[in-house]
Amino acid sequence: MTPRSTYRVQLRPGFGFAEAADLVDYLAELGVDALYTSPVLAAAPGSTHGYDVVDPTRANPELGGEEGRLALVARLRAAGLRMVVDIVPNHMSVEAPSANPWWWDVLTHGPDSRYARYFDIESFPVMIPVLGSADDELTIEDGQLRYHEHAFPIAPGTEGGTAAEVHARQHYRVVDWRRASAELNYRRFFDITTLAAVRVEDPEVFEATHAEILRWVADGDVVGLRVDHPDGLTDPGGYAARLAERAGCWIVLEKILEADEELPPWPVAGTTGYDALREVCGVFVDPSGEAPITALALEQGVETDFAAVRAECRRLITRSSLAAEVRRIAECAPGVERRAVAELLVHFPVYRSYLPEGADHWAAAVEAAREANPDLAEDLAAIDKRVRAEPTGELAARIQQTSGMVVAKGTEDTAFYRYTRFAALTEVGGAPERFGVSVGEFHEAQARREARHPAAMTTLSTHDTKRSEDVRARLAVLSEIPDEWASAVRAWTRTHGLPEETLNLLAWQTLVGAWPISAKRLTDYLLKAAREAKVATSWTDPDPEFEAAITAWPDQVLGDAALMARVRALVDRITPAGWSNALGQKLLQLAGPGVPDVYQGTELWDLSLVDPDNRRPVDYAERRRLLDRLADGWVPPVDATGAAKLHVVRTVLRLRRDRPELFTGYRPVPADDHLVAFERNGLIAVATRLPLSAPDELRLDLTGRWTDALTGRRFTGALSGYPVALLVEE
Known part of the structure; x- marks a missing residue:
């Protein structure tokens, strides 16, 4: 059965099955339908994430082993909850x-x-x-x-x-x-x-690596599977079909779709939701801010042609960290230059071309590489001919497997740290060259999801996102005040600029977006960002002098009282609007089409950055305390406690659990430019967008009688108290 919602937890030594079991009553009160865990098979000793499986035949002993797993399942069943597990078919750890x-x-x-x-x-x-x-x-x-x-x-x-x-x-x-x-x-x-x-395309290997997980599914202990990195597999479609046949449960793939890409017609519920993240977060960005924010980036020396940055970064990856993969592909096509292979990988319009389904994407990659490199036309034609003749052959498989690696490493892990024009958009699954998402595009995407993949997962934050949903929500506010933001960056850079332009612009956005932040957290993030960008330093060739400047920067900035007064003043100005955006994002995600996931801790304000920052321990004691007050009927204000967000999450999830019939269908509701609203089946979700410039009263004209589930009051046409509303038809 498809879960109605999921709650993602990151298990690790010290927070294993027993600690997850202690959360079950909290999750039940929150309204969660299924606990969704990071991988739980035996992993490398001391693993903090579980994606480094060493033995797929047993539950991780460092999480509590089989005894702990069964105790967690029993606790979930007793509370009426279910379990979804993350699996890693592509690889195993060989570190030890x-x-x-x-x-x-x-x-x-x-x-x-x-x-x-x-x-x-x-x-x-x-x-x-x-x-x-x-x-x-x-x-x-x-x-x-x-x-x-x-x-x-x-x-x-x-x-x-x-x-x-x-x-x-x-x-x-x-x-x-x-x-x-x-x-x-x-x-x-x-x-x-x-x-x-791991070669899971081999039936023997598939059975050996999946037998234990499939046993858990057959026993009813697990009702859903999240498949990590399917693009690395030789035949993702064939794997999906085999897994669906053997498991017969809810399956979502960690497949990152480009903005206009569709998931192939595989027998799965859909993706893990990065496509939804782009749509939901993007609708809160003010498109009128694009020109001045772009001008600021250019003035600061930051490249604003995303296609050019992306191509340069992908090309770098093909000749450095993934050169072995390029060599192996070239050896499958004797007589073809390695550079032809590299350029083909650089020009893929999507992460991976699935053949034969993705023949159009394949053709686009070949043509783009040919246009950019006419001197390689003969070699590209030879590759194209060979792949089309043998779409399931080794050459075709290697290229498809490697294209996803080049795109991920070149785009997500390099270009996103160089293209720092507007960090709210440089997110996994994002399209940073598109300055946000129009209301019309948002509605079209939600209607398409409801029609084609109504049981796909949706998300706003994951263990892999570059920054949390609430950081992005606050940064989106800067698109409403681009001139003010530009003036601040100019002034701050004159006295405390970092010696590399792209990192400097990213640093100021990070400081404002994640404030309050300690010097250590900021240092750790900026060092990682600089090494990923590979401009002035890198993981494999670090520059001690440059990294010393990065390490010194947070203390210098945080220790300048006059500067910090100006930073705090700007943060204070945009924080309430950031809260409004955050509530709006969360409501649209939770109430919209798909199966919404809540990443651990994000039911309150969460200003985390990229991993490992987003895997810090969660204060569940505070969340329980606030949840108890909500259970007593408290309607909290929108303030620094984040209780209002917890209230939104609890209200929607409990409605999803208790009245699932409300969450079917999709119809846009006409609204003012500062509202985005949609109707499902006797339910309307309403969110404020561009709050800084919104009028004091926002109205929505509706027929019928509606009650706001968040306030308990009858809706009379105007938002009252909250920048969002969840209306249920009387």
Whole structure:
């Protein structure tokens, strides 16, 4: 059965099954229908996220193991809640080889290992890139080859002699870590060498990696699955069909769609909701702010041609961190230049072209690469001919798998940190070149979701978003006062500018959007942003002098009393409007088409930044305290406590649970430019947009008799008390 709503929790050592079970009564009171967890299969020791699975045949012992899992399921059932689990079919962790029995067996026995076919290994010996330099030496200890904390097996019959001699006889080679980007000989997750890709397209591998999860589904312990990174699979459509047939439950894919892209007709409920995030957040951005905000970026030396930034960043990825993948593709097409492969990957209009369904996207990528590089026309034609002749062949599969990696690493993890014109739009699944979403476009998207994927997940914040929904809501307000914002940035930069323009503009937006923020949180974020941008420093080639300037900047800014007085004054001016936007976003998401997810803690104001900032512990004691007051009939004001947001979340989720018939259908409700409203089945959601310039009274003319579920008062045509309303027909 499709969940009516989900609540995402990030499990980790110290917050495992038992701690999740302690939340069940709170979630039931909140109105949540299903607890939705991060991956719960056995993960790398100490994993804080669970996406580094080492053994898919058992529940994670660091979360409480099978006993803890069953206790959580029992607690959920007793409260009438259900469970949705995140699964990771694309890869497994090989960071600690001894923790992964399959990988250990492959390293021990090489191609003769029964698990050698489980991993997408190009050739043996397998490259293990962990050495600090080519001169570092291995040792033999306790019958294993060792390098500091790293341990590797010694194949039977290969013992004897020096460590170097023993190493030369193994089915693997421990090498300098810098060689991985160009020479790695197994497929991985993006550019993370410690996550080795798994061949789930093989029926035996599928069964081995999914048996335990499918058992949980068959037992009724799990009613839904969230599939991580399907674009990395050889055949995502075939995988979706097999999983749907075997599981027979609600399935959503972590598939990022470009603005006008549709999910292929696979037997799943839909995506995990980044498309909804773009639509909902975008409708609160003032399009009239685009020109002055763009002018500010240009004046500050920040590139504003997103297509150019994106292409440059993708190209960088193909020749650096993903060079090994480009090489492997080129080797599948003898005689073709690697540069032709790289340029094809750079010009994909979507994350991945699915063949044969995505033939139009494939053709667009080939044509765009040809137009940009006429000298490569012959090689591109050869690739195109080969792929069209064998759409399920190795060349086609490798290109499709790698295009998603190049897009993700080049766009999300590089371009989004360079294209800092307006950070509210540089979000996973976003289209930052489009300055927001019109009301008309918003309605069209919601109606399309209701018609085509009514059970798809929708979201505003996840463990992967670049900043939380409430940070984006506050930043959206700047689009209403672009001149004032530009003046502030100019003044602040003159005295405390960072020595790199794109990071400087991002830093001021981050300070304002996430305020109040500590110097440490701001430092950690800016260091990550700078390394991801790869302009003046990077993860693989850090610039100590530049990073020292970043590290010093937060203390300098926060310690300047005069400057901080001006920053606080601006934040105070936009915060109430940010609260209005945040409530509006949340109401539209929760009441709109799809299955809404609430990310842990975001039922109150949450001003988190990118991970690991958004995985900080949640203060559930405070949330319980406020929830108890709401249960007593308290209608809270819109203030710094965030209780008003909790009230909105609780009200909508409980209505979804108790009266699901209200949340069907979709019809736009005509409204003033400062309102966005839609009707479902006896329910109308109303939200204020562009609140700074909105008139004091906002009216909505309706026929019939309606009661606002948030205030308990009959609706007489004007919003009263709250910038949002949830109207139920009497």
